[in-house]
Amino acid sequence: MNDTANWEGRAHAGITIKDRRAAGKALRARTPRDALARWKPDPGRTDPLDILRAADATRRPDLLALRYGRMLASPFTFYRGSAGVMAADIGRSATSxxxxxxxxxxxxxxxxxxxxxxxxxxxxxxxxxxxxPAPWEWDVQRLAASLVLAARSLGHSEQAARDAVEASVRSYRERMRAFSQTDVLDIWYARVDDSIAEQMLPPERREAFRKRIEKATRQNSSELVLPKLVDGFDTGEASIRDTPPTIFHVGDVATKDHLRRMQGPLAAYRETLAEDRRRLFDRFTLVDVAIKVVGIGSVGTNCFIGLFMSMAGKPLFLQMKEANVSVLEPFAGRSIYKNHGERVVQGLRMVQPATDIFLGWSRGEEGRQFYFRQLRDVKLRPLLESFDLETFRNYGILCGWALARAHAKSGDPWMISGYLGKGEEFDAAVARFAVTYADLAERDHAKLKAAVRAGHIPVQMES
Structure with a gap:
């Protein structure tokens, strides 16, 4: 158990912020801040492809080739799809x-x-x-290594990659210290909004960013995606458009039969909503369901999109995404929740500054566990491929800011800040780790390429 779990109940028992910082600083004696810089992969390390294949057991067999095709594209895309591999690599390393x-x-x-x-x-x-719930260092390490791999994929120098990592970790450390000096309610309400993000952009990029924001907020999310995802809307026979391999209906199951089978899971999902959200949800009717392939790490898990219509003829898209055992569980302990969909929902509520009003969970056929949320609720993904070096570095700083807020909200910012201190020793240690791990991820990606060439792993490439 961690000290954070006991801190809440002792908050008014004479323990001061100074005490908490001192306790965090004392942890350096057991785990020095430069410990990450000395990290090396275990000589008896499990083959990363074996870890990936083991995870395939819970995925749809017809989508595995697409999953590996996406991972094959670059070391960075491999890294994005191999969270389980990294968890196994760092899950037993020293932490605070x-x-x-x-x-x-x-x-x-x-x-x-x-x-x-x-x-x-x-x-x-x-x-x-x-x-x-797990060591905060694991998130910092994964973010840092991703910055190195992304920098390499964009053609930036090794020094630029390392500088970007140090800037991101410095942002995390300094923001954590700021949170340790503020009131707990201020931590809860803190957020990185579009005005903060805009100020981090070079002046010549700000106008384009504002236009993206305006376009995304001009209409609701369902209206934005409607022309791309729906056929027959104008005729009153709306259905989700098949665009394989990323969106398709399930086999030859008749739509009415499939919708009937969804009623039980939807009823269970409804019970996880707050009363006011139930009233809102009840004003929509499910008219179609299809599979939607998302991301890289999630490819192969059952992910459905449901098209719902209101009485006024307005659409609502809900994403119903399968939730399996967290890759952290073998190293951080079992979830307290019986349904992994609830684990994800409660995690979202704990971490994010604000959450989707339709968040909930349910069980489907064969006991599969799902969580629900809106599809593309005015989401803005970073256009990484367009980032120059300054934008890339500033984006990493924003990620460090947001991660510190998430960790301060759910953990103990006083002890974490005390452990990190004011100097740059931890920043440099994480940067050294990030380069070491990025090199390892590149070797793992090479193993995947060799397995594909040898015909051991089938892949499906997308145009």
Whole structure:
């Protein structure tokens, strides 16, 4: 158990912020801050392809080739699809012993913009399929290594990659210290909004960013995606458009039969909503369901999109995404939730500054566990391929800011800040780790390429 778990109940028992910082600083004696710089892969390390194949057992066989095709594209895409491999690599390494509600797959493309219920745009972690209480260092390490791999994929120098990591970790450390000096309510309400993100951009990029925000917020999310996803809307016979291999209906099952089979899971999902959200949900009717392939790490898990219509003829798209055991669980302990969909939902509520009003969970056929949320609720993904070096570095700084807020909200910012201190020793240690791990990920990607060439792993490439 971590000290954070006991801190809440002792908050008014004479323990001061100074005490908490001192306790965090004392942890350096057990785990020095430069310990990460000395990290090396275990000589008896499990073959990464074996870890990936083991995870395939819970995935749809017809989508595995597409999953490996996406991972094959580059070392960075391999890294994005192999959170389980990294968890096995660092899951037994030395940490401070302090835990937070960890993201579990904290690479830089798992951050992005989305709308709050008040329709404000914020930037934060937006994918928490692997979330679990775990050491805060694991998220920092995964973010840092992703920065190195992404920098290499963009053609930036090794020094630029290392500088970007140090800037991101410095942002995390300094923001954590700021949170340790503020009131707990201020931590809870803190957020990286679009105005903060805009100020981090070079002046020549700000106008384009504002236009993206305006376009994303001009209409609701369902209206934005409607022309791309729906056939027959004008005729009153709306259905989700098949665009294989990423969106398709399930086999030859008749639509009416499939919709009938969804009623039980939907009823169970409804019970996980707050009463006011149930009233809102009841005003929509499910008219179609299809499979939608998302991301890289999630390819092969059952992910459905449901098209719902209101009485006024307005659409609502809900994503119903399968939730399996977190890749962190073998190293951080079992989830307290019986349904992994609830694990994800509660993690989202704990980590994000604001969450989707339709968040909930349910069970499907064969006991599969799912969580629900809106599809593309005014989401803005980072256009990484267009980033120059300054934008890339500043984006990493924003990620460090958002990660510190998430960890401060769910963990103990006083002890974490005390452990980190004011100097740059931890920043440099993480940068050294990030380069070491990025090199390892590149070797793992090469193993995948060799397995594909040898015909051991089939792949499906997309145009």
């Amino acid at each position: 012993g302090l835990r937070v509600q960890a993201c579990g797959d904290c690479h830089l493309l798992n951050f992005g913009g989305f709308a709050t219920p008040e329709r404000r745009i914020v930037m934060d972690i937006n994918d928490l399929d692997e979330t679990l």
